Structure formats: C-alpha cells, structure tokens
Amino acid sequence: MMNRYDRQQKFKGIGTSGQQLIEEKTVGIIGIGALGTHTADTLARAGVKKLILVDRDYVETSNLQRQTLFSEQHADDMMPKVIAARNELQKIRTDLEIEIYIEHCDAPLLEAAFSQCDLLIDGSDNFDVRQAVNDFSYKHHIPWIYGACVESTYVACPFIPGVTPCFNCVMGMLPVMNRTCDTVGVIEPAVSQATSYQSMYALKILTEQPFEPRLIFGDIWALEHSAMKFGRMYQESCTTCGAHPTYPHLQNRSIQTMLCGRDTVQFVSPVTETGQLTDFLSGLNIKYQETSYFVRFYVADKPVIWFKGGRLLVHEVKSVAEGQKVYYQLFG
Structure with a gap:
C-alpha cells in the first residue's frame, strides 16, 4: 500500500x-x-x-x-x-x-x-x-x-x-x-x-x-x-x-462579551451543575430542553443556552447591556 x-x-x-x-x-x-x-x-x-x-x-x-x-x-x-x-x-x-x-x-x-x-x-x-x-x-x-x-x-x-x-x-x-x-x-x-x-x-x-x-x-x-x-x-x-x-x-478572567456577528452575549452563571439549573428553572416555571451538551430555554422571549460548568449564551440581543437585562431577570 x-x-x-x-x-x-x-x-x-x-x-x-x-x-x-x-x-x-x-x-x-x-x-x-x-x-x-x-x-x-x-x-x-x-x-x-x-x-x-x-x-x-x-x-x-x-x-x-x-x-x-x-x-x-x-x-x-x-x-x-x-x-x-x-x-x-x-x-x-x-x-x-x-x-x-x-x-x-x-x-x-x-x-x-x-x-x-x-x-x-x-x-x-x-x-x-x-x-x-x-x-x-x-x-x-x-x-x-x-x-x-x-x-x-x-x-x-x-x-x-x-x-x-x-x-x-x-x-x-x-x-x-x-x-x-x-x-x-x-x-x-x-x-x-x-x-x-x-x-x-x-x-x-x-x-x-x-x-x-x-x-x-x-x-x-x-x-x-x-x-x-x-x-x-x-x-x-x-x-x-x-x-x-x-x-x-x-490576567483578565472575565468572559462577559458580545459574540462577533451573532447577536449573542456570553456570561458566566452562578449555577454550574445541570441538576441545579433544571431545578432552578422548574422553580421559576420555565420550560427547558436538555441535551447531552447544554440546556436550552427562553427568558423574556430570548433564547438562552446554558453549558455545563455555568457558561451561558443569551441570543437575539443587540448589545451587552440588553443581554445583561435578560441575565439579571433570570439570576437577579
């Protein structure tokens, strides 16, 4: 060969x-x-x-x-x-x-x-x-x-x-x-x-x-x-x-950022385990879709993707400030 x-x-x-x-x-x-x-x-x-x-x-x-x-x-x-x-x-x-x-x-x-x-x-x-x-x-x-x-x-x-x-x-x-x-x-x-x-x-x-x-x-x-x-x-x-x-x-550890060309802002959530998140969402009566890789749900009509470890993507927002409003509505 x-x-x-x-x-x-x-x-x-x-x-x-x-x-x-x-x-x-x-x-x-x-x-x-x-x-x-x-x-x-x-x-x-x-x-x-x-x-x-x-x-x-x-x-x-x-x-x-x-x-x-x-x-x-x-x-x-x-x-x-x-x-x-x-x-x-x-x-x-x-x-x-x-x-x-x-x-x-x-x-x-x-x-x-x-x-x-x-x-x-x-x-x-x-x-x-x-x-x-x-x-x-x-x-x-x-x-x-x-x-x-x-x-x-x-x-x-x-x-x-x-x-x-x-x-x-x-x-x-x-x-x-x-x-x-x-x-x-x-x-x-x-x-x-x-x-x-x-x-x-x-x-x-x-x-x-x-x-x-x-x-x-x-x-x-x-x-x-x-x-x-x-x-x-x-x-x-x-x-x-x-x-x-x-x-x-x-030295910069922050990952709060706007994803280029995506109308998406990335955050770190205080919840790091899948079970903790799904219990938290259930307590707020928020429906979610769980996959092997992430949990998907909506907050204020905005799609949100949560990854294991706590990283969070808020979609359909035009600025970090708009994404922060969704994030704070979820986690306070």
Whole structure:
C-alpha cells in the first residue's frame, strides 16, 4: 500500500524528514468556525500527531456556507462545534489524537490545554482572545498564526517568539477589521485564502524550516494581494515581547462579551451543575430542553443556552447591556 503522505513527502519543501517532524507535532486550534475547521482539516490530512480544539459554540445552519466539517444534521442537533469537528476528523484519520474543550478560551484554559503544543492557530474571530493567545504564546515560546476574513478580504500572519515582533507590535499594520460577517458578510473564497496561508505557515513551522515571516493580506474579489515584512516593528516597551514583558492579557478572567456577528452575549452563571439549573428553572416555571451538551430555554422571549460548568449564551440581543437585562431577570 502506498504511503498516504507520498505526495506531500515528494514536495521538496517537506520531504521525508519534514513529514517525520509533522507526525510528531501537537497543534492547538482556538475557534472551530470558518478558519478553524479549514485548518483542522488540512493539518489532520497532513499527518500531525494531535489536535487540541477549543470552541464555545454549537453548529447553526448559517455556519454551513463556510465552515467545513459541518453538516445539516449537526445544525439540526445543535451539536457543539468541537464535538462535530472531532467526529468528522476521526473519519479522515482514525489514528489522529484529538482533545476537545467546549469552553471560552481564556488564560486558565490556555495554561491547562495548550502548554505542550508545538503551534497555536487562531480561528477565534475575537480580539480579546487573540491578545490572550499572544501573551500566552510569548510567555511559553510557542508560535501562533493569526488569521481573519470578512467580506472578500483575508489576513494571515505568523508570530514566532524570539524571531518576530508580537501581535501588539504589529497591530497598527493590520488591515482594519472592525466590520463583521453579520453586517457585511463573508464569502468562502476569502476564508480559503486566509486558511491556505495559515496552513502554509503551519507546515513551515512544524517542519522547523527557517523562513522570513510576512503579514499577508488581500481582497480576493478585487484581485488584490500584499505580503509585507514586519521584523522591524518590534517595540522595546511592548508588554508582551518587549524588554520587560508583563503579559497583562493573561490576567483578565472575565468572559462577559458580545459574540462577533451573532447577536449573542456570553456570561458566566452562578449555577454550574445541570441538576441545579433544571431545578432552578422548574422553580421559576420555565420550560427547558436538555441535551447531552447544554440546556436550552427562553427568558423574556430570548433564547438562552446554558453549558455545563455555568457558561451561558443569551441570543437575539443587540448589545451587552440588553443581554445583561435578560441575565439579571433570570439570576437577579
């Protein structure tokens, strides 16, 4: 039987020695949406030893246009994204080790889940999470690869401790990404462009090859593309990669946040066990639907999803303040 990685090994940039390195590596992927599903699929097929996946959400029909690995059945079942991704990836490779977390990615989770990773890949679509990942990366000397896309634009950039300036230093060069998929949309070719460059950088890092990192961005609809060197952007006063780093974004424990493009606010509830929650809801005469992964119910006509451990999503709200009204109506 032919080696499943035969075509990849024949590529002069990888070869047999590069493939052996890939098969020894563990990669963490933060966010299993459009970016995360693409890169997880690519790296699983490339032969990495282990993937660690974290995502706080579940599959919805609107995801299917751009988030590979997911099907209509996953959306109908409201299956957590990491569960659906794990199941599909194991169909691709039965020998692939996969560790999953249905959680918000914060500093404690980064420390618990990703300290032994060889590489981190950003699929988070969340600025605060990226800053925490950036601090964690430089504190533990683990490279990470940034990615983003909206409308028809794409961005990808590798950040390598000891080699490149960090995300904070380069932020001023990054294209303005203050639009969201919810307001202006996104097309799948823009996703594919971002993840192609993320995956290319991942293979270079995993095969331990020296290369000159560049910030890549463009607009696939307008046929525009740029690749910029950024090695001189280092700032000595940077709190992440400067002369005296303090890693401030690893101190922030709050997860109260508006989910990008979702009309959804995330909270932490005081109730952490399923039985406690269902008893609490029954006492308030609130009907609920319990699944293996979460409890779904309505408060003030707003859908609410509660996950084991206490994380809570309030849907169909336009601001954190509107979500807080629902949250306080439930818990006081």
